[in-house]
Amino acid sequence: MTQLRWFITGCTSGLGEAFVRSILARGDKVVASARGDVSRLSSLKDAGAEVISLDVTSSPSDIQAAAAKVLKGGPIDVLVNNAGYIEAALAEEASYDNYMSQFETNFFGVIKTTQAFLPHFRERKSGTIVFIGSSGGIAGEPGAAPYCGTKFALEGWHDCLKQETAHLGIKSVLFELGFFRTKIMHPENVRTFRAPGIADYEHIRNMVGQFVEGMNGHQPGDPKKAVEVILDFVRAEGVAEGKMLPDRFPIGTDCLATLRKKCADTLVVCNEWEHVIRSTDWE
Ligand SMILES: NC(=O)c1ccc[n+]([C@@H]2O[C@H](COP(=O)([O-])OP(=O)(O)OC[C@H]3O[C@@H](n4cnc5c(N)ncnc54)[C@H](OP(=O)(O)O)[C@@H]3O)[C@@H](O)[C@H]2O)c1
Structure with missing residues (x-):
């Protein structure tokens, strides 16, 4: 496969950092980004990544200006919308600010970044956009109302975008991670669940607090393995060789x-209530 040039958001740790290292290991080029001082990405720069704030x-x-700067260095083939965090608050207790802050990063940040690169992808009639969704965008859980809200929103937005851009040669896929x-889930990164x-x-608040503390550092999934699967899909190699790029794909x-x-719960409702569900159409 020809060498690709990737752009990734949120590369200071976790999946973002793993993306950059795996992309470089496969011989592709990558522009790693992080908020704040780019010196936070010095180890990735040393490994061969271009870096930008x-x-x-x-x-x-401002995001369009950053994209223009990235594109001055050459075309981008793959955008990975990775940056995000968890605002762990209950549906009623979460403040308007909690919701806004969570949506600003996990939802509107994704929209603004994607919109900044779409003209480039449209012009080239190619490009792949990766969205990092969550099992929290499949089913909500107590104590994660703002977070799940953003990941559900992303699912809907991506469904629309995908259908609107397919004829332009643009591919996109949303990976739902467990x-x-x-x-x-580090206490410094998860916001709000300790608030009275x-x-x-x-x-419920106590249960959520205990769950987050217990899960932090013990999550079942290995981020490096998730990233390798995603790279296989984008590059149509490894486990994805000869396969179609799916619309969405669960990982973990x-x-x-x-x-x-x-799926099972949804089918139960569809099957057991079909006569009622169908009963509301005009004769
Ligand atoms: N790990 C999981 O279990 C899991 C599951 C499902 C989905 N996800 C998704 O995976 C993505 C990456 O998370 P992770 O697990 O790798 O967590 P992580 O290690 O905490 O990394 C999150 C990254 O996002 C960055 N970020 C946060 N707000 C940002 C902003 N406003 N602008 C730019 N960068 C920002 C962080 O930068 P700073 O260092 O500046 O904070 C960090 O680089 C997120 O979208 C998350 O929702 C993760």
Whole structure:
């Protein structure tokens, strides 16, 4: 396969960092980005990546300027919308600011970054866009209302985008990840679950706190393996050789269980209630 040039958001740790290292190991080029000082990416630069500063919550014009700078160095073949974090708050307790902050990064940050690169992909009539979704975008869980909201929103937005851009030679795929061992659940990164809140929810808040603490560092998924699968799909090699790029793809045993349960539950409703569901059409 010809050498590809990738652009990745959120490369200081976890999946983003793993993407950069695996991409370089496969002989592709990569522009790694992170918010703040690019010296945070010095080890990736030393490994061979180009680096640039990008906070995905920046204004559309600032993100377009960053994309223009990246494209000055050559075309981009693959955009990976990776940057994100967890705002772990209950649906009623989460403040408007909690929701806005979470959507600014995980949803609007993705839209702005994708929109900044789409003119380039349209002009070239090619390009692949990778979205990092979550099992939290398949089924909600207590204590993750803002996060799950963003990942569900991403699923819908991607479905629309995919159909609107397919005729332009642009491919896109949303990977739904289960729990993977990165810094995402580190107490410094998970926001808000310790905040005092409504007494009626105390037991749920405590349960969520214990779950996050117990899961941090013990997630079943290995981020390097997830990234290798994603690279196989984008490059149509390895496990994805000769396969079509799917619209969405679950990664991780826990995510598979979540998806299977949702499919089964959905089919039960469709099958048991079909006569009622169909009963509302005009005669
Ligand atoms: N790990 C999992 O279990 C899991 C499961 C499903 C989906 N995901 C998704 O995978 C993606 C990567 O997460 P991860 O697990 O690798 O976690 P991580 O190790 O915490 O990495 C998150 C990355 O996103 C960056 N980031 C956060 N806000 C940003 C912003 N406004 N602008 C630019 N970069 C920003 C962080 O940069 P800073 O260092 O500056 O904070 C960091 O580089 C996220 O979208 C997450 O929702 C992860």
